[in-house]
Structures are given as C-alpha cells and as structure tokens.
Amino acid sequence: MKRLSRRRFLTGSGAIAGAALLPGESRAAVGAAPPSYDDAIAVLYDATRCIGCRSCVRACRSFNELPPEEREIEGVAFDVPTRLSEDNWTVIQLYRQEGSDGQPAGADPRWSFVKKNCMHCNVPACVSVCPVAALQKTDAGAVVYYEDRCIGCRYCMLACPYQVPRYQWVDRMPRVRKCNWNRACVKACPVGALQEGSRAEMIAEAHRRIDESPQRYVDHVYGEHEAGGASYLILAGVSHAKLGLPSLPTRLRSTYAEPILKSIPGLIIGLGLFLGGLYRMEGRRRAVEAEREERAGKETGP
Amino acid sequence: MTTTSPQVPTIRLLFSVLVLIAVSLGVYRFYAGLGAATNLNDAFPWGLWIGFDMLCGVALAAGGFVLAGTVHIFGLKKYEPFVRPAIVTALLGYVLAIIGLLMDLGRPWAIWHPITMWQPHSVMFEVAWCVMLYTTVLFLEFLPVVFERLKLVRALRAIRRVMIVFIMMGIILSTMHQSSLGSLFVMMGHRLHGLWFTPMLPVLFLISAVAVGVAMVIFEGLLSGVIFGHRYPARLLGDLAQSLPPILGIYLGLRLMDLNARGALGLLVENSFESWAFIVENLVGAFIPGTLLLSARIRYDRSKLFWCVLAVIAGVVMNRLNVSLVGMMASSPTGYIPSWMEVLITAGVIAGGLLVLSVMIQTLPIRRTPERA
Numbered sequence: 091m092k093r094l095s096r097r098r099f100l101t102g103s104g105a106i107a108g109a110a111l112l113p114g115e116s117r118a119a120v121g122a123a124p125p126s127y128d129d130a131i132a133v134l135y136d137a138t139r140c141i142g143c144r145s146c147v148r149a150c151r152s153f154n155e156l157p158p159e160e161r162e163i164e165g166v167a168f169d170v171p172t173r174l175s176e177d178n179w180t181v182i183q184l185y186r187q188e189g190s191d192g193q194p195a196g197a198d199p200r201w202s203f204v205k206k207n208c209m210h211c212n213v214p215a216c217v218s219v220c221p222v223a224a225l226q227k228t229d230a231g232a233v234v235y236y237e238d239r240c241i242g243c244r245y246c247m248l249a250c251p252y253q254v255p256r257y258q259w260v261d262r263m264p265r266v267r268k269c270n271w272n273r274a275c276v277k278a279c280p281v282g283a284l285q286e287g288s289r290a291e292m293i294a295e296a297h298r299r300i301d302e303s304p305q306r307y308v309d310h311v312y313g314e315h316e317a318g319g320a321s322y323l324i325l326a327g328v329s330h331a332k333l334g335l336p337s338l339p340t341r342l343r344s345t346y347a348e349p350i351l352k353s354i355p356g357l358i359i360g361l362g363l364f365l366g367g368l369y370r371m372e373g374r375r376r377a378v379e380a381e382r383e384e385r386a387g388k389e390t391g392p
Numbered sequence: 393m394t395t396t397s398p399q400v401p402t403i404r405l406l407f408s409v410l411v412l413i414a415v416s417l418g419v420y421r422f423y424a425g426l427g428a429a430t431n432l433n434d435a436f437p438w439g440l441w442i443g444f445d446m447l448c449g450v451a452l453a454a455g456g457f458v459l460a461g462t463v464h465i466f467g468l469k470k471y472e473p474f475v476r477p478a479i480v481t482a483l484l485g486y487v488l489a490i491i492g493l494l495m496d497l498g499r500p501w502a503i504w505h506p507i508t509m510w511q512p513h514s515v516m517f518e519v520a521w522c523v524m525l526y527t528t529v530l531f532l533e534f535l536p537v538v539f540e541r542l543k544l545v546r547a548l549r550a551i552r553r554v555m556i557v558f559i560m561m562g563i564i565l566s567t568m569h570q571s572s573l574g575s576l577f578v579m580m581g582h583r584l585h586g587l588w589f590t591p592m593l594p595v596l597f598l599i600s601a602v603a604v605g606v607a608m609v610i611f612e613g614l615l616s617g618v619i620f621g622h623r624y625p626a627r628l629l630g631d632l633a634q635s636l637p638p639i640l641g642i643y644l645g646l647r648l649m650d651l652n653a654r655g656a657l658g659l660l661v662e663n664s665f666e667s668w669a670f671i672v673e674n675l676v677g678a679f680i681p682g683t684l685l686l687s688a689r690i691r692y693d694r695s696k697l698f699w700c701v702l703a704v705i706a707g708v709v710m711n712r713l714n715v716s717l718v719g720m721m722a723s724s725p726t727g728y729i730p731s732w733m734e735v736l737i738t739a740g741v742i743a744g745g746l747l748v749l750s751v752m753i754q755t756l757p758i759r760r761t762p763e764r765a
Contacts, residue, residue, distance in 0.1 A: 351515065
C-alpha cells in the first residue's frame with residue numbers, strides 16, 4: 091500500500107482545517123441573546139376571563155376543516171375534545187381543585203379553564219431538532235409545518251417540552267399536526283379572553299393586568315421567558331403548574347445539543363490528524379521491520 | 393476440518409419463515425399505517441424499531457470500525473483474521489438498521505430529504521448523514537471480499553491502494569454516529585428518567601459501542617467456530633478480550649462520576665422499576681463481565697469467555713432499550729409495550745440478517761486472511 095507523502099498529508103489536513111473555520115455565522119450565534127420576536131404577533135390568553143364556551147375550539151375546527159371528536163352522552167352526540175390530538179389543535183381543559191364547589195376564578199381560584207395549543211416558541215425545540223427543516227419559525231412568530239419536507243421521524247414530538255406535536259397514526263401518508271397560528275380562535279372568543287397584538291404589547295398588557303388586580307392573578311406571564319419565550323402567553327388565577335403547563339427554565343432548548351454539534355468539526359480534524367499520524371508512525375515501523383527481516387534473510391540465506 | 397453443523401438447514405428454514413412473516417406484516421404496516429401495526433402513540437412516538445433495530449443494530453455493528461482501527465491504524469496485525477467478519481457484520485447491521493428505519497419512518501419515501509434539505513442544527517441530520525456515508529464506506533470496505541471471490545485482481549489492487557482512506561473515514565464516521573445516537577436524547581430531559589438522562593450520553597454511547605464491538609467480534613468468532621467449524625485459536629480470542637476490562641472500567645467510572653456530579657446517585661436506591669433496570673444493566677452488562685475477564689483462566693476458556701461477552705452484549709442492548717423505552721415510561725401517561733407485529737417484524741429483520749450472513753460465510757472468502765498483494 092502506498093503511503094501518503096508528507097506534503098499531501100499536510101495540504102489535505104490544511105484544507106480540512108480551513109473548512110472548519112468557515113462557519114462564522116454559527117460561531118457568532120454563541121452567547122448571543124435569544125431573538126425576542128417583540129414585533130411579531132403574539133396571543134394573550136387570560137384564563138380568568140375564559141368562560142369555557144369552546145367557541146375557539148369550534149372556530150379552529152371549521153377554519154382548519156377538522157372533524158369533531160364525537161361522543162354520545164345519553165343518546166346525544168357532543169364534540170368533546172379533551173386532549174390535543176391530530177384533529178384537536180386546541181382544547182379547553184378545566185382544572186378543579188378537589189372538593190371545590192364551582193366558584194368563579196378570581197374570587198376564589200380553586201378552578202380554572204386553560205386553553206392548550208402550540209406555544210409558538212421564539213426558539214422552538216421542534217424546529218431545532220427537525221433534520222429537514224419541515225418545521226420553521228416565521229418572522230411573523232408562527233411555527234409552521236411543511237409536510238412536503240417531513241420524513242416522519244417524529245423527533246419533534248419527543249423534543250417539544252410542551253408535548254404539542256401530534257401524529258396521524260392511522261394514515262398511509264401521515265403528517266405532524268398542530269396549531270398553525272391562523273388565530274381563528276382569537277376572533278371567535280366572545281369574552282375577550284383571547285387577544286392578539288405585537289408580543290411586546292401583549293407582555294406589557296399582561297403585566298398591566300397583574301399590577302391592576304394582583305389578587306386576581308398569579309404573578310407570572312407564562313410564555314414570557316419559558317424556554318426562551320413564546321408567542322402564546324397565558325395569564326391565570328391558579329398556578330400554571332396546576333393547569334398542566336410544565337415549569338421550564340429560560341434556557342433555550344436548542345442549546346442542549348448545540349455544544350455537541352459544534353464539536354464535530356474539531357472532532358473530524360483532530361481524529362483525522364491523530365489517525366493519520368498513527369498510521370504514518372506504524373508505516374515507518376513496518377518499513378524498518380521489513381528491512382531488518384530482509385537483511386536477516388540474506389545472512390541466513392543459502 | 394471445517395464441518396458445518398447438521399442443524400444449519402433446519403435453522404435456515406425457520407429463519408426463512410420468520411422473514412416471510414415479517415415481509416407480509418411489513419406490507420400490512422404500509423397499507424394500514426403505523427398506528428394499526430404498532431402500539432406507538434402521541435405520548436410514546438418511538439418504540440421497538442428505534443430502540444432495538446436502530447440503536448442496538450448500530451451499536452452491535454461497532455466491531456467493524458473497532459477492529460479495522462486496531463489492525464490497520466494501531467498495527468496489531470495478529471487480529472487481522474477478525475477484520476473481515478467484523479466488517480461484513482457491520483455492513484449487515486447497518487442495512488438491517490436502515491430496514492428498521494424504513495419501517496418506522498412515517499414517510500419513508502422521503503428518506504433521502506436530508507441530502508438536499510439541510511438543517512445542520514439537528515442531531516438527527518447528523519445521524520442521517522452518518523448512516524448514509526458510513527453504510528457507503530462499509531460497502532467499500534467490503535468490496536475486496538467480492539473482488540477476491542470473483543478473482544478481479546486489478547480491481548482488488550486498485551481498491552487496496554486507497555483502502556486506508558476508507559478505514560480512516562469509517563473510524564471518524566463511526567465515532568460521530570455512535571455518539572450522535574446518544575446525543576439524540578440530550579433534548580429529552582423532560583421525558584427521560586434521571587438515571588439515563590445526561591449531557592454525557594454521546595460519550596457513554598461511544599464507549600459502550602467500542603466495548604460491544606469487541607464483544608460481538610469474539611461472540612461471532614466463537615459461534616461460527618461451533619456452527620461452521622472455522623475455529624479461531626482460544627489464545628487470540630482471549631487476547632482480544634483483554635481490552636474489555638479497561639473499556640468497561642472507564643465506562644462504569646464515567647457513569648458513576650456523572651451520576652454523582654448530577655446529584656442523581658440517590659435515584660439508584662429509589663427501588664423503582666427504573667432503578668432496578670439500571671442496576672441490572674450495569675451489573676450484568678459491565679461490572680460482572682469486566683471483572684471476570686480480568687482472570688486469564690476465564691479469558692482463555694471458550695465457554696466462559698462466551699458467557700462473558702454475551703453479558704456485555706446484553707448489557708449494551710439493555711442500555712439502549714433503557715434509554716429509548718424503559719426510561720421514557722414514567723413520563724408517558726400511556727406507557728408502551730411493543731405490539732406482536734412490531735416484535736415479529738424485528739425478529740424477521742434479525743433472521744434475515746443471520747440468513748444472509750450464514751450464506752455469505754459459506755460462499756465468500758470472509759473467514760480467510762486476505763492474501764498479501
């Protein structure tokens with residue numbers, strides 16, 4: 091086997107090292123502040139105003155042409171979506187503390203409605219893990235799904251800390267399903283529990299409401315900082331954890347895998363140089379050995 | 393001298409039946425959808441096909457790069473007889489993992505998308521590229537066997553000249569791929585049990601892959617000796633097994649250090665299903681075989697060596713299943729037990745692989761040291 095000449099070896103490794111210095115864009119992203127999406131559209135959901143009428147759910151159904159989740163109760167069919175699913179992109183859930191007798195939220199917050207749907211994170215975990223960019227964050231704040239790109243690996247479902255993306259399990263050409271940020275629900279809300287505006291405005295509005303009636307609200311705007319912030323903001327009279335919303339650190343989800351991915355160019359170069367060097371040293375040793383054998387052969391030869 | 397065991401035709405028939413069952417179930421899975429054939433659901437999106445076919449298949453294929461590196465880079469030429477079987481097994485392992493992946497992907501016809509639709513911030517993107525590139529490299533590393541069989545002397549000489557490049561690429565790609573399968577789970581702190589979830593997952597996956605790579609090569613060497621009568625000297629197998637105690641020692645040490653650093657040592661004694669799964673995994677899979685293999689009496693005894701490497705293999709299989717399935721149970725309201733169809737398809741995939749391997753061993757010059765060019 092022919093050995094690499096020193097020059098070829100060095101030029102080769104130089105080219106690899108040069109290539110590794112190229113991605114300056116990704117290097118600049120280290121330590122940079124997460125994007126705020128201050129001017130993008132956000133939705134503020136005020137659980138203390140919500141009456142649980144589910145007009146939003148129906149609007150979502152008709153806008154996105156989703157079938158109802160029918161269940162027959164005493165001979166009458168009702169649309170009773172209880173959890174997010176491939177056809178339920180938003181649901182209203184009721185939290186009720188044991189033994190509470192249905193007093194209105196605010197006065198005695200022992201129960202509360204909560205509207206669940208995609209949070210439309212500023213730096214979404216689903217977007218960062220998708221291998222083919224089938225999920226993308228638009229400048230308008232929406233996290234959108236492109237089925238033409240999707241390969242169906244379902245990594246997004248496992249990475250989302252809110253466990254929002256759902257799958258069409260019984261389908262020959264399945265898609266990931268979730269809220270697409272058309273905000274038909276906002277327009278449908280009859281009591282102003284849902285409100286849309288720029289993210290900065292909505293956050294300011296949320297804090298204004300808390301300051302105005304601190305006894306009505308838990309002092310926390312859910313989605314302002316969770317996992318780097320989201321475009322869906324939730325105000326409530328009961329703690330968000332009780333409403334089934336996970337308490338998340340402000341750290342961006344994408345930063346968990348980032349240092350690992352950033353180490354790859356270094357790994358390739360380092361390992362390449364190490365293996366190349368080792369192979370050269372080995373080759374030299376082999377050559378010396380072969381020579382010695384040859385000499386020994388001559389001496390003992392006939 | 394080389395006598396094939398009389399049970400071989402019967403076993404081949406049985407395996408063929410398993411393959412046929414798997415093929416028909418595979419057709420049903422594509423016709424009726426994932427949800428009809430599997431027990432996967434929104435709360436448990438990855439199951440047996442990712443946990444076993446993909447994670448274990450790739451880990452068990454690690455012998456290919458470990459042995460190629462040991463012999464051709466580190467120059468330990470005495471292990472050369474193991475290289476070809478290791479590479480053939482690795483190639484088969486990867487092909488089987490890809491078949492498992494095609495079963496599991498919701499839109500398998502789009503599997504080529506990562507080639508053109510780049511998203512380099514995704515670990516899955518790295519995994520996809522590693523699978524593609526390393527399977528290609530393994531095929532190239534395997535070609536000399538075919539050339540030798542077909543007596544294509546020129547092609548053989550040409551490919552040998554560049555083989556060292558493939559071997560180095562193979563080692564780099566394997567290092568990336570084995571570790572990146574662990575990195576996949578670094579995003580799942582909200583789902584994975586604290587005993588297994590750690591930012592160290594990629595390092596742990598890589599080290600355990602190296603260990604199981606060595607163990608698989610020894611395991612196969614012993615087994616093919618019994619089945620096909622090509623016996624490796626016990627001396628050589630035992631010498632190779634000498635590498636296992638240090639690798640397993642480093643692995644266990646890192647795991648304990650990691651648990652301690654994360655303040656998760658207490659989880660070991662919580663007396664839950666997870667804590668026992670973790671203890672069994674590390675005791676049976678790493679601590680016991682690692683300690684036993686320190687003894688020369690055990691290392692150079694074929695049957696004792698067999699049980700030790702089998703334990704190492706079982707340990708890594710348990711580890712991959714614990715990370716992908718057992719460790720995910722508690723966070724999922726539905727839980728998951730694979731459906732009979734998932735199990736039978738996986739069984740068929742393995743049976744198919746063993747069938748191809750057994751035919752290859754008899755028809756291709758795999759158990760022979762390549763002649764010097």
